[in-house]
Amino acid sequence: MSKKDEFFAHIEKGYTTKGDYVSMGAAMLEGETITNALVKIPLKTLNRHGLIAGATGTGKTKTLQVLAENLSDKGIPVMLMDLKGDLSGLAKPSPGHPKIDERHEKIGFPFTAKEFPVEILSLSEQEGVKLRATVSEFGPVLLSRILDLSVTQEGIVAVIFKYCDDHKLPLxxxxxxxxxxxxSTGEGKKEFEDNYGRIATSSTGAILRKIIELEQQGADLFFGEKSFDVSDLTRIDENGRGIISILRLTDIQDRPKLFSTFMLSLLAEVYATFPEQGDSDRPELILFIDEAHLIFKEASKALLDQIESIVKLIRSKGIGLYFVTQNPTDVPDAVLSQLGLKVQHALRAFTAKDRKAIKLTAENYPISEYYDTKEVLTSLGIGEALISALDEKGRPTPLAATLLRAPMSRMDILTQKELKEVIDNSRLVQKYNETIDRESAYEILNEKIEKAEEKAKEEESRSSEKSRTTSSRRRSTRQNPVVKVLTSATFIRGVLGILRKAMK
Structure with a gap:
C-alpha cells in the first residue's frame, strides 16, 4: 500500500461517523489534496466548543461562514459576532466562480450556491434588531465583575440591589x-444606615466613575427595555433551517468593555434559561465570537474567571462556543483546554516572538506521523487549515491539513439596499426596536425626593411662622421704654422715702 493510500485509510477511519455531520473539506498530504478523504465533524460534538485561528487574510472568516451555513442547513441556529462587517453576505447566494468549482472537484463533491435565513442584530445605533438587557437582569454579581469592583464595592452594589428589591424599585x-x-449617601443616607449599614461616599464615588466609563463606551444603549429574549436566537425558518443571527459590531471595535459586557450578559442569560441537554445528538445553538481577543485582552481576572466558568458549564445546555482570533495564545489556557474543534489557518513567522508562538501552537495539536506540524503551520495557503476535532465517542480525530470547501453564500457584504431589505423583513424589529422608558427607580426616587423637599419646606414654613408668633408675643409683654423709666424712678423714690423715715 502506498503512503497516499495509507493516509486515505487513516483519514477515512478517523473521521467515520454514523450520525449527522458537517463536512469541512478534503485532507491534504505533502501539499496534494486527497480527493474524497473527507474531514467530517459529527454534529453531536459541536457543543464541545472550538477555535478558528490564523494570521490576517488566511481565510478565518470564510471558515466561520462555511460552518454557519452547514449548521443552518442542518436546522441548527447560529449567532455570529461580526466585528469587521463582512458576514452579511450570508443572506445572498454565491455568484460562483471557476476556481470554486475546481476546488470542489479536488475535494470530491460539487459546489452548490445558496442563500440563508439571516437576522441582523445591533448593540448600538446601527440598523438592526436592538439587543438590550435591564440592570436588574444583569444582577449584582455580573455587574460587579464587569465594573471590576473591589470586595467592599461589590458589597455596596449588592446592597443597592437589595434596597431596590425591598422597595419595589425597578432597575x-x-x-x-x-x-x-x-x-444612598445623599437624601437617603439615614434610611440606608438604619437598614443596611453605613455606605462610604468614597466607595460610591468610585463605583459611579466606573459606571460613567462604561456609559462612555455606549453601554447606556445596551441597558434598558425591551429586554432581548435569548430564545429568539433559536428560531427555525419555514424550511427547517436554523436562523443565522448576525450581530453587527463594526462601530464598537474600540469599545471592548461594551463588547465583553454584552458577551458575558448573553452567556449568563443563555446558561440560566436554557434547559439541561446532556450529550444530545445535536447542539441547540452555536455562538461564533469573532475577534475573540477583544474579550480577553481588556478583561479583569474576575471577568476571566466568570467566562471560564460559563465555558465549562454551558456545554451541558447544548450550546457551542467558537472563538475566532489570530493566534491561539489570545485565548486563555483554561478556555483552550475546553475546546473540542480546532481549525488552524496559517501563521506567519516574521519575528522571534512569532516563531515562539508557532512552536507553542504546534504543541497544542496531536502528534502526527504524516505532518511536521510547525512546518505545515507556516506553509498553508489561503483556504487551507489544520483541523483537529472529536469523534462521536469524544476521542481526538487524526490531525488533517485540509483544503476547505467554499462558502455557498456570497463572500462579500450586502449593499445598503439589500441590508435594508433584510431588516425590513425581520419579524423581530417591531418586537424590540421600540424604546421604552417606563417608571423605574430614577423616576420613583426623584418623586420621593421632591415630596421630601416639599414636606421639608412646609415644616420650615410652619417653623418660621411659629417663630414669628413667639417673637410677637415676647414683644407685647415687654414694658414701654417710657413706662420702664417712670416705674424705675417711682421705685427709687419709694426706696429713698423709706430710708428717710428710718433716719428720723
Whole structure:
C-alpha cells in the first residue's frame, strides 16, 4: 500500500461517523489534496466548543461562514459576532466562480450556491434588531465583575440591589442605578444606615466613575427595555433551517468593555434559561465570537474567571462556543483546554516572538506521523487549515491539513439596499426596536425626593411662622421704654422715702 493510500485509510477511519455531520473539506498530504478523504465533524460534538485561528487574510472568516451555513442547513441556529462587517453576505447566494468549482472537484463533491435565513442584530445605533438587557437582569454579581469592583464595592452594589428589591424599585437602565447609588449617601443616607449599614461616599464615588466609563463606551444603549429574549436566537425558518443571527459590531471595535459586557450578559442569560441537554445528538445553538481577543485582552481576572466558568458549564445546555482570533495564545489556557474543534489557518513567522508562538501552537495539536506540524503551520495557503476535532465517542480525530470547501453564500457584504431589505423583513424589529422608558427607580426616587423637599419646606414654613408668633408675643409683654423709666424712678423714690423715715 502506498503512503497516499495509507493516509486515505487513516483519514477515512478517523473521521467515520454514523450520525449527522458537517463536512469541512478534503485532507491534504505533502501539499496534494486527497480527493474524497473527507474531514467530517459529527454534529453531536459541536457543543464541545472550538477555535478558528490564523494570521490576517488566511481565510478565518470564510471558515466561520462555511460552518454557519452547514449548521443552518442542518436546522441548527447560529449567532455570529461580526466585528469587521463582512458576514452579511450570508443572506445572498454565491455568484460562483471557476476556481470554486475546481476546488470542489479536488475535494470530491460539487459546489452548490445558496442563500440563508439571516437576522441582523445591533448593540448600538446601527440598523438592526436592538439587543438590550435591564440592570436588574444583569444582577449584582455580573455587574460587579464587569465594573471590576473591589470586595467592599461589590458589597455596596449588592446592597443597592437589595434596597431596590425591598422597595419595589425597578432597575432598568444605568441612570436608575446611578440615582439609587447617589441617594444612598445623599437624601437617603439615614434610611440606608438604619437598614443596611453605613455606605462610604468614597466607595460610591468610585463605583459611579466606573459606571460613567462604561456609559462612555455606549453601554447606556445596551441597558434598558425591551429586554432581548435569548430564545429568539433559536428560531427555525419555514424550511427547517436554523436562523443565522448576525450581530453587527463594526462601530464598537474600540469599545471592548461594551463588547465583553454584552458577551458575558448573553452567556449568563443563555446558561440560566436554557434547559439541561446532556450529550444530545445535536447542539441547540452555536455562538461564533469573532475577534475573540477583544474579550480577553481588556478583561479583569474576575471577568476571566466568570467566562471560564460559563465555558465549562454551558456545554451541558447544548450550546457551542467558537472563538475566532489570530493566534491561539489570545485565548486563555483554561478556555483552550475546553475546546473540542480546532481549525488552524496559517501563521506567519516574521519575528522571534512569532516563531515562539508557532512552536507553542504546534504543541497544542496531536502528534502526527504524516505532518511536521510547525512546518505545515507556516506553509498553508489561503483556504487551507489544520483541523483537529472529536469523534462521536469524544476521542481526538487524526490531525488533517485540509483544503476547505467554499462558502455557498456570497463572500462579500450586502449593499445598503439589500441590508435594508433584510431588516425590513425581520419579524423581530417591531418586537424590540421600540424604546421604552417606563417608571423605574430614577423616576420613583426623584418623586420621593421632591415630596421630601416639599414636606421639608412646609415644616420650615410652619417653623418660621411659629417663630414669628413667639417673637410677637415676647414683644407685647415687654414694658414701654417710657413706662420702664417712670416705674424705675417711682421705685427709687419709694426706696429713698423709706430710708428717710428710718433716719428720723
Amino acid at each position: 432598568l437602565d444605568l441612570k436608575d442605578f446611578k440615582k439609587v447609588l447617589q441617594y
